[in-house]
Amino acid sequence: MVSVADKFNRYAAALGVGLVLAIVLFLTTSHKPVLDPKHPLCEQRPYIEPEYGHLANSSQFVSEEYKKKSVELFAGAIRIPTMSYDDLAMDPTKDERFNVFKDMHNYLFKSFPLASKHVETVNTYGLLYTIEGTNPSLKPVLLMAHQDVVPVNNDTIDQWTYPPFDGHFDGEFLWGRGTSDTKNSLVAQLEAIESLLSQGWVPKRTVILSFGFDEEITGFRGAYPISRLLHERYGTHGIEVIVDEGIGIVPFGGSIFASPAVTEKGRVDFKILLNTPGGHSSMPPDHTGIGIISELAFELEANPLSPVIQKGSVVEKFFDCMGEHAADLKDSERKKFLRSSTHDKLLPILESDPATRFIVKTSQAIDIVQGGVKINALPENVELQVDHRIAVHQNLDDLRSRMNEFVKKVATKHGLGLEFDGKTILKKTPLGSFNVSTFGGMNTAPISPYKGEVWDLLAGTTRHVIDDVIDHPYGPVFMAPSLMTANTDTAHFWDVSENIFRYLPVFMSDTNNIHTVDESLNIRSHISCVVWYYEFLVNACN
Ligand SMILES: [Zn+2]
Structure with a gap:
């Protein structure tokens, strides 16, 4: 017999167990909210309302009338075919193809x-x-662009909707080589400064504009000498931004x-020469120089560089910003972007898209192979060239030692010698030898700070311009520091400023076909640049 009291006790016990279970289940299935507004991972800085004083408001640039004037100024620059060719002379006075400048x-x-x-x-x-x-105690501000454009391939001219150097405006887009890269910013900077000067503006802080003329072919003729001149004038890190x-x-x-x-990827190229004995091809060894160097190429590609997101890196910050501020992400998606160094959910997503995979890894491209001169003669000299763009988690030495390991493995297998950057790694043998040399070596650019006064200036100006001045179909803008996977003229300026930002206030959805057929830019993104440079100069120098 079970008494009523016993029954009650059992019910109570069952209820108690049930309650505890419910609480445990609740605690394990309900989770902390994905976003914690009190501790943002990607803090947004306040708007800056420019103090214009006697100057006109930046809304002067968004009228239809100004747009017409601006299109003409911009199109005029597009009509001048300032193309950079790979084989231009180092001395610009010695090559008449520079005359167009x-x-x-x-x-x-x-x-x-x-101006x-x-x-x-x-x-x-x-x-x-x-x-x-x-005020000479204030470090100058430097805006940069380049006058040159990549060449238009003659074979593709008839594929252009409008000829590449006509500067055709269709009412919305300006078409032509250089509209997106980067006569847009060059002309916009001049429009902003011309407007300021026409209003009798005298800045407190010195303003400098620098326009190189060979950015597309490394910048050694244009940006490099300018960078040395500025270094001489203003000293190491003598430019504010x-x-x-x-x-x-x-x-x-x-x-x-x-x-x-806030940084750009490094770069290194390797030239790998293989010298093996010649002879008649009726009595060949099992592996000719071409076969051996192909084995090396195969090994390099079979072992691509791994993607990495380092804790505290700008790469992690960039994806934190996306995860935190992307309006339409589901929580399950959002989690993949947040704190991406602590899990492996984001890497496969980035890896699957050619546009994002090289943000997180060093690229490798075997771009040149040469060897063999005659069908009945063994190849004596064979050459392979490999290009790498170095990700932020690696450096030149990592790439050098990786290449050394791969070549050493193949050399050892085939009984060959190896010399690497002038150092003997394996002694030369009668069977031949590898000779590897590094060129174009450059580490990842120093990281510009993405918090503090200068970042706040960039962020505050951007938020004001994009949210309050420019008409566009999007919601509010968020700042997200990023990295360039290609190189710019700023590579020559590392000792000129600690605050280097590779940044265009254009909507990426407004730019089409950089470096290829039908390059074009929505004029809205030209006006946004004019407004941004104008406000930036007022905020930084007024
Ligand atoms: Zn460019």
Whole structure:
């Protein structure tokens, strides 16, 4: 017999167990909210409302009337075919293909007469504008762009909807080579400064504009001598901030992200020569030089570099910003982007897209192979060249030792010698020898700070311009520091400023076909640049 009291006790016990179970289940199935507003991973900085004083408001640039004027100024620069060819002479006075830059100068001097009172040329075609500030204790601000464009391939001219150097405007887009890269920013910077000067503006902080003329072929003729001149004038890190071409405003997950690149990937190329004994091909060894170097190529590609997101890196920060501020992400998706160094959910997503995979890993491209001269003769000299763009978690030495290991393995297997950057790794043998040399070596650029005064200036200006001045179909903009997977002229300026941002205030959805057929830009993203440079200069120098 079970008493009523016993029954009650059992019910109570069952209820108690049930309650505990329910609480445990509740605690394990309900989770902390994915986002914690009190501890943001990607803090957004306040808007900056420019203090114009006697100056006109930046809304002067968003009228239909100004747009017409701006299109003409921009199109005029597109009509001058300032193409950079790989085989141009190092001395610009020794190659008449540079003469077109004279036309560019004449055009810019005529179109922006007030700015032109402040210009000097550097190494014949580099343009350096200096508007002296009244307070010499303030470090100057430097805006950069390049005058040159990549060549238009003659075979593709008839594929262009509008000829590449006509500067055709269709009412929305300006078409032509250089519209996106980067006569847009060059002309916009001059429009902003011309407007300021026309209003009698005298900056407190010196303003400098620097326009190289061979960015597309490494910048050693244009940006490099300008960088040395500025270093001489203002000293190491004597420039407060540099803004050059770079990443723009990226749409993602229902939000938009202004993504100044705070660093750019490094680069290294390897030239691998293999010398083996010649002879008649009727009596060949099992492996000719071509076979052996192919084995090396196969091994390199069979072992690609791994993707990595390092804790605390700008890469992690970039994806934290996306995860935290993308409006339309489901929580399950959001989690993949947040704190991505602590789990492996994001890497496969990035790896699957050619546009994102090289943000997180070093690239490897075998671009040149040469060898063999005659069908009945063994190849004596064979060559392989490999290009790497180095990710932020690696450096030159990592890549050198990796290449050394791969070549050593193949050399050992075939009984060959190996010399690496002049150092003997394996002694030369009668069977032959590898000779590896490194060139174009450059580590990842120093990281510009993405918090503090200068970042706040960039962020506050961007938020004001994009959210309050420019008309566009998107919601509010968020700042997300990023990295460039390619190189810019700023590679020559590491000792000139600690704050280098590769950034264009353009909507990435407005730019089409950089470096290829039908390059074009929505004029909205030209106006957004004019407004941004104008407000940035007012905020930084007024
Ligand atoms: Zn460019």
